[in-house]
């Protein structure tokens with residue numbers, strides 16, 4: 001059992017010993033990709049805590065597995081990015097991370113959950129407790145003369161997902177921001193347990209709708225490797241084209257929102273119109289504006305003939321032209337630059353400590369792009385050079401998106417002129433090995449999407465864990481806003497444009 | 506230069522998609538007349554996402570792009586429930602969002618109407634069996650109109666406003682919520 005399907009580095013390790021070695025791992029330039037807990041008591045009468053590290057030379061992922069009964073040593077003080085994962089494990093499994101600095105409940109709000117409920121334990125009996133107040137949540141207060149708090153959300157002004165933000169201010173500058181998320185916790189990981197791999201894809205594609213394709217790709221990477229399915233070249237090409245199209249429309253929208261939030265409605269609407277055209281292209285290609293249901297286990301659901309490829313090619317050329325205009329406008333307008341530069345700066349050191357990924361990492365000098373770090377589909381052959389900038393501010397994140405639109409455009413143009421022949425899907429009869437597991441990775445428009453999947457002995461999903469890039473990046477906003485005026489918060493928030501749905505799961 | 510170019514070149518609104526129900530523009534004109542008549546020229550909407558995948562929100566945000574430009578019909582998404590006539594709800598309704606949803610509803614002055622948007626809001630969608638979902642929305646609020654789709658396209662949402670106006674005009678919504 002427990003065949004390691006994806007990499008060469010697997011170590012089983014004692015919890016105490018691992019807490020000490022985490023420091024060495026970090027010192028050698030590795031960073032925490034994620035922590036995955038599972039209730040494996042039915043297999044080996046233990047819980048497992050798996051730590052995944054990236055950043056090794058040669059691009060592999062290292063896995064350290066701790067087996068435990070009811071508690072494990074926290075590594076939050078060494079790797080601050082572990083904090084949220086450990087809180088999550090405490091919530092959903094009831095396993096105690098010893099020495100954790102902050103064990104307040106995360107997803108199961110004491111305002112409506114009894115603290116004895118741990119839904120991801122296999123012996124959770126499914127009893128849903130009555131909706132009533134079981135306890136309260138304590139926020140971190142900042143005290144002092146003249147300090148006041150501004151509370152925002154969960155229901156926001158505008159068409160935004162729910163989240164609660166608490167600013168402590170002295171005058172205009174922000175002294176502290178505390179975020180409370182997980183309002184939209186939908187319990188997706190538990191929902192997937194016991195489902196077969198195809199059924200689960202239907203749920204996975206709706207984790208975060210605007211990144212449906214890229215998240216599904218990550219899931220399929222893991223699922224297909226468990227099931228030993230090798231998809232055709234043509235299917236890989238189509239997946240990559242769809243993934244890049246999704247990235248482009250996301251970036252176009254993100255840049256539009258930046259314009260909107262600094263009061264430049266005209267250039268913003270220009271890009272919103274472009275986003276609409278990209279979504280209509282999606283609909284022409286797949287029948288769905290968000291490309292839902294485009295991918296399937298073993299391939300893709302529709303082919304791309306030369307007419308469709310031509311349509312895509314025309315569109316991405318148009319995007320390139322319009323974005324070029326926007327870029328010129330940004331660079332030549334001092335009132336735009338004035339708002340973007342030095343706003344919401346996330347230092348390289350902060351980005352490192354929080355194990356950031358995606359745009360937020362690359363704008364702060366970290367070379368993290370899943371397409372180059374852990375290449376999947378055909379990205380390994382494309383020799384991508386991740387775009388890296390060093391400002392760490394709203395400007396850097398905006399500029400990065402613009403540059404990456406050009407990159408995605410180039411990928412699409414290259415691939416569509418070289419489409420290999422072949423089928424778009426292969427049949428998938430194979431059964432997974434009992435309790436075999438695998439991980440999958442992909443780069444969404446926000447950063448690395450990570451899946452861990454273990455099959456059970458009946459060919460269904462035993463445990464599924466998804467880590468959204470937003471889950472990693474949200475805490476960084478709390479640092480990015482420090483010292484900025486509160487009026488700049490919406491802009492800083494939009495420059496990261498994180499998903500609440502993906503974070504809350 | 507760039508701004509000038511934008512001002513004079515854009516002609517998006519005439520590209521309204523043709524569909525069985527007519528183009529957005531025609532639908533919109535009809536809608537404008539009704540909003541003028543029924544709601545004194547302004548219909549204000551407050552959105553609550555009760556646990557969506559965010560595609561529903563993306564489509565609602567798209568209603569403000571130059572292709573649809575909802576505001577030209579007198580319909581506006583507002584920041585405060587106190588300003589709103591309509592509560593629009595997306596998502597499967599999670600346990601954590603139940604309270605904020607009901608509080609928002611309470612804070613909308615009467616007469617008020619609920620429009621639910623997307624399959625999740627109607628049935629809970631793929632999330633309905635989860636431990637942390639207490640929806641669908643209909644368990645707690647009566648919707649005057651529901652917009653089907655996963656997610657519903659912008660023009661379907663515009664149709665829903667029309668439908669609501671029709672209901673109100675013809676007095677079919679006999680029992681107005683308190």
Ligand code: SF4
Pocket residue numbers: 206209556557558559560561595596622623624625626630654655656657
């Ligand atoms: S109805 Fe569909 S698009 Fe809307 S929130 Fe639910 S899954 Fe997402």
